[in-house]
Amino acid sequence: MALSGLDIYKLLPKTNCKKCGFATCLAFAMQLAKKASSVENCPFISQEAKDKIISASLAPIKSISLESRCGELILGGEKVLFRHEEKFFNPCAIGIIFEDSLSEAKLIEKISDVKRLSFERVGEILTVDVVALKYSGIDAGKYIDSFKAIINNCDFVVALICDDTDVIKKVVEIANGRDLIIYCFGKEFDIEKFSHFASNKNLSFVLVAEDLDSLNILTLKCEQLKFKNLLIDTGEKNLSDKLWDLTQIRRLSLKKHIRSLGYPVSCIIEQTSPEAIINKASCYILKYASMILVKSDAPEVIFPLLTLRQNIYSDPQKPLQVEPKSYAVGQVDKDSPVLVTTNFSLSYFTVLSEVEASRVPSYIVSVDTEGMSVLTAWAAEKLTPESITKALEKDNIKDKVDHKKLVIPGYVSVMSGDLQEKSGWQVTVGPKEASGIPSFLKKYK
Amino acid sequence: MELEYIEKSSNSITSVILGTGSTSLKVGGEDALPFLYREGKNVSLPIIAHEVFDSAPSDWAKSLKDEFKSVINKPIEWALYCKNELNAKLICLRLSSAHPDFGNNSADKLAKLCRDIYAKVNLPMVIIGCGDDKKDNQVLPECSKALKGKNCYFGNTTIDNYKTIAASCIADGNGVIAHSPIDINIAKQLNILINEVGLPLDKVIINPTVGALGYGLEYAYSIMERARLAALMGDKMLALPFICFIAQESWRAKESKASEKDNPDWGKELERGIYWEAVTANSFLHAGADILVMRHPKAVEIVSKAIKELTNKGIK
Numbered sequence: 001m002a003l004s005g006l007d008i009y010k011l012l013p014k015t016n017c018k019k020c021g022f023a024t025c026l027a028f029a030m031q032l033a034k035k036a037s038s039v040e041n042c043p044f045i046s047q048e049a050k051d052k053i054i055s056a057s058l059a060p061i062k063s064i065s066l067e068s069r070c071g072e073l074i075l076g077g078e079k080v081l082f083r084h085e086e087k088f089f090n091p092c093a094i095g096i097i098f099e100d101s102l103s104e105a106k107l108i109e110k111i112s113d114v115k116r117l118s119f120e121r122v123g124e125i126l127t128v129d130v131v132a133l134k135y136s137g138i139d140a141g142k143y144i145d146s147f148k149a150i151i152n153n154c155d156f157v158v159a160l161i162c163d164d165t166d167v168i169k170k171v172v173e174i175a176n177g178r179d180l181i182i183y184c185f186g187k188e189f190d191i192e193k194f195s196h197f198a199s200n201k202n203l204s205f206v207l208v209a210e211d212l213d214s215l216n217i218l219t220l221k222c223e224q225l226k227f228k229n230l231l232i233d234t235g236e237k238n239l240s241d242k243l244w245d246l247t248q249i250r251r252l253s254l255k256k257h258i259r260s261l262g263y264p265v266s267c268i269i270e271q272t273s274p275e276a277i278i279n280k281a282s283c284y285i286l287k288y289a290s291m292i293l294v295k296s297d298a299p300e301v302i303f304p305l306l307t308l309r310q311n312i313y314s315d316p317q318k319p320l321q322v323e324p325k326s327y328a329v330g331q332v333d334k335d336s337p338v339l340v341t342t343n344f345s346l347s348y349f350t351v352l353s354e355v356e357a358s359r360v361p362s363y364i365v366s367v368d369t370e371g372m373s374v375l376t377a378w379a380a381e382k383l384t385p386e387s388i389t390k391a392l393e394k395d396n397i398k399d400k401v402d403h404k405k406l407v408i409p410g411y412v413s414v415m416s417g418d419l420q421e422k423s424g425w426q427v428t429v430g431p432k433e434a435s436g437i438p439s440f441l442k443k444y445k
Numbered sequence: 446m447e448l449e450y451i452e453k454s455s456n457s458i459t460s461v462i463l464g465t466g467s468t469s470l471k472v473g474g475e476d477a478l479p480f481l482y483r484e485g486k487n488v489s490l491p492i493i494a495h496e497v498f499d500s501a502p503s504d505w506a507k508s509l510k511d512e513f514k515s516v517i518n519k520p521i522e523w524a525l526y527c528k529n530e531l532n533a534k535l536i537c538l539r540l541s542s543a544h545p546d547f548g549n550n551s552a553d554k555l556a557k558l559c560r561d562i563y564a565k566v567n568l569p570m571v572i573i574g575c576g577d578d579k580k581d582n583q584v585l586p587e588c589s590k591a592l593k594g595k596n597c598y599f600g601n602t603t604i605d606n607y608k609t610i611a612a613s614c615i616a617d618g619n620g621v622i623a624h625s626p627i628d629i630n631i632a633k634q635l636n637i638l639i640n641e642v643g644l645p646l647d648k649v650i651i652n653p654t655v656g657a658l659g660y661g662l663e664y665a666y667s668i669m670e671r672a673r674l675a676a677l678m679g680d681k682m683l684a685l686p687f688i689c690f691i692a693q694e695s696w697r698a699k700e701s702k703a704s705e706k707d708n709p710d711w712g713k714e715l716e717r718g719i720y721w722e723a724v725t726a727n728s729f730l731h732a733g734a735d736i737l738v739m740r741h742p743k744a745v746e747i748v749s750k751a752i753k754e755l756t757n758k759g760i761k
């Protein structure tokens with residue numbers, strides 16, 4: 001948790017000697033709180049105070065950045081327990097696990113299936129981010145060949161799930177600078193064997209231990225060995241225990257500042273049934289995972305999960321918006337009704353789905369309310385007779401229909417007289433809730 | 446170092462009983478966030494309500510209609526099918542045919558339907574009107590009378606329309622579904638108003654309005670999280686169970702209905718709709734839903750498994 005200027009001041013020598021370049025210790029403290037200066041500038045501060053200030057200014061959950069030709073993938077760096085407190089920052093990576101038992105041809109086919117897992121929703125392209133290769137422990141040569149096939153055929157970040165450190169070393173040698181995530185699985189896994197790779201920016205390591213205490217010991221050891229890019233995982237458990245672990249890790253790092261648990265969390269879902277994947281992955285996406293690896297590439301399984309991730313990682317302060325303009329729904333003609341709503345995507349999509357359900361072809365005019373919903377926009381004076389009139393003019397809706405009749409949301413009925421005057425359109429008050437639209441449209445005209 | 450962070454709640458969610466006798470159900474009562482049973486005494490045990498319509502729904506996806514083909518025109522059989530074949534514990538009856546534009550069925554006829562279903566099925570029921578305030582105020586009181594003493598829940602009551610329905614529920618020993626438009630303040634205000642006309646809080650269930658996966662899910666998710674946190678910190682007027690109308694939203698999403706032919710990269714059509722419903726339901730479980738109103742038997746099966754796993758105390 002960040003310290004305030006006053007908190008920092010209490011830790012300074014309070015002699016106002018000006019060596020730091022500021023007139024007083026307090027002035028210097030204020031700059032430190034803003035991160036506009038560095039503790040090093042005060043030669044007299046105690047080591048203990050210095051450590052306190054530095055550790056308080058560090059992010060409670062570290063982030064790692066992985067490069068692939070698909071772009072940068074940042075994991076971790078989260079700051080809150082609930083998205084309404086600010087937002088969830090770095091969308092959890094979703095990855096598909098391949099077995100090394102696949103023939104090369106089959107593997108290449110699978111890779112192209114995974115590349116096709118790309119879905120456009122509200123102007124964003126949703127894709128998976130990682131492919132993982134699992135070692136069956138039988139044929140090291142086959143594993144290495146499969147790895148080559150992966151890096152030659154796709155740009156995803158690659159994760160290695162392999163408990164044989166010698167095999168991993170061989171893979172790293174031929175990785176050609178590609179960013180890799182290495183799962184340190186199995187009791188025998190000796191991370192010290194990799195300490196000479198510790199500062200290699202291309203390699204991230206996932207530390208696995210069943211309980212938080214053991215995990216804590218592992219991360220502390222890796223920090224001493226100067227490992228930079230770490231993730232943590234508490235292994236395969238039943239859903240309720242996993243939810244507990246994920247919640248505890250997030251709480252302990254944010255609220256108790258346990259820095260040794262402040263790492264992005266990864267989860268592997270071992271089951272292959274779509275049902276198990278749906279249940280576990282939706283829980284992990286909502287509750288704090290930064291990477292989820294699954295054993296299914298079925299689009300009907302992956303699409304809803306990627307959509308959930310998009311929803312949960314959207315910024316609650318910046319509501320999703322649709323382009324403010326008029327939308328034709330169905331086979332519109334010159335007599336079609338014209339309905340007004342806001343450009344808050346939720347308002348628009350609810351109105352849209354009800355108009356579709358009514359089967360009455362209509363125009364929906366989404367007014368630019370900066371993404372506010374009907375009532376909020378009205379209260380904030382973004383949905384006003386003026387803004388509606390402007391939207392009607394901008395879009396030349398009058399050329400698209402032969403009438404000048406407008407339907408406004410029931411919640412803003414008070415503006416109908418004023419709007420009629422300003423816009424010159426005849427105003428009808430529609431239902432308050434979008435669910436009333438089908439029956440309204442049936443009777444309308 | 447003790448690596449554990451326990452949150453203690455100062456309040457718990459009001460327990461609400463639906464139904465009577467051996468088939469009655471308890472929802473609510475949680476004293477911790479969903480499924481964090483190690484810090485609460487009371488595990489949340491969400492319940493799935495099976496949705497039954499009084500007349501064949503016209504706008505359902507084919508995969509959904511197919512599931513109920515033999516009963517879709519027969520609400521009594523439909524409810525029995527849910528009980529006997531799908532292991533339903535709670536029925537959500539939708540009186541869509543009351544709507545002046547979609548059948549305009551009379552209060553008497555629908556009250557009789559409620560009585561008949563209850564007599565045959567003997568499960569707790571949630572009864573939702575057609576959404577036309579005037580008509581609901583005629584129909585729901587008659588239905589409540591027909592189910593006098595059965596401890597069923599009637600809705601939707603809204604901030605503009607709660608008095609008539611609440612009054613008849615008080616008279617008949619039933620309860621209400623209090624509906625607010627994804628707004629924590631309106632939700633709270635409505636609970637206060639309903640309570641003021643004399644219905645005790647343990648006869649109120651909040652319908653906070655939810656959005657489908659991809660269609661505003663996150664707004665409802667965060668509103669419910671905020672309401673639940675406030676409730677656990679002591680806000681009694683928000684400390685009521687949530688009912689979430691999952692299927693009604695999820696099956697409207699084009700991703701649930703679009704054919705495989707039109708969208709070859711979206712995967713199998715049938716499963717896609719089911720998973721869309723299941724992921725929507727799962728999300729609201731984690732936001733604190735106590736009752737999930739669902740449709741597709743396969744989606745119900747998946748989410749039941751999630752509930753079972755999430756409420757499994759395991760061994761520590």
Ligand code: SF4
Pocket residue numbers: 012013014015016017018019020021022023024025026028041042043044045
């Ligand atoms: S150098 Fe240190 S002691 Fe001197 S004024 Fe700056 S903060 Fe205070």
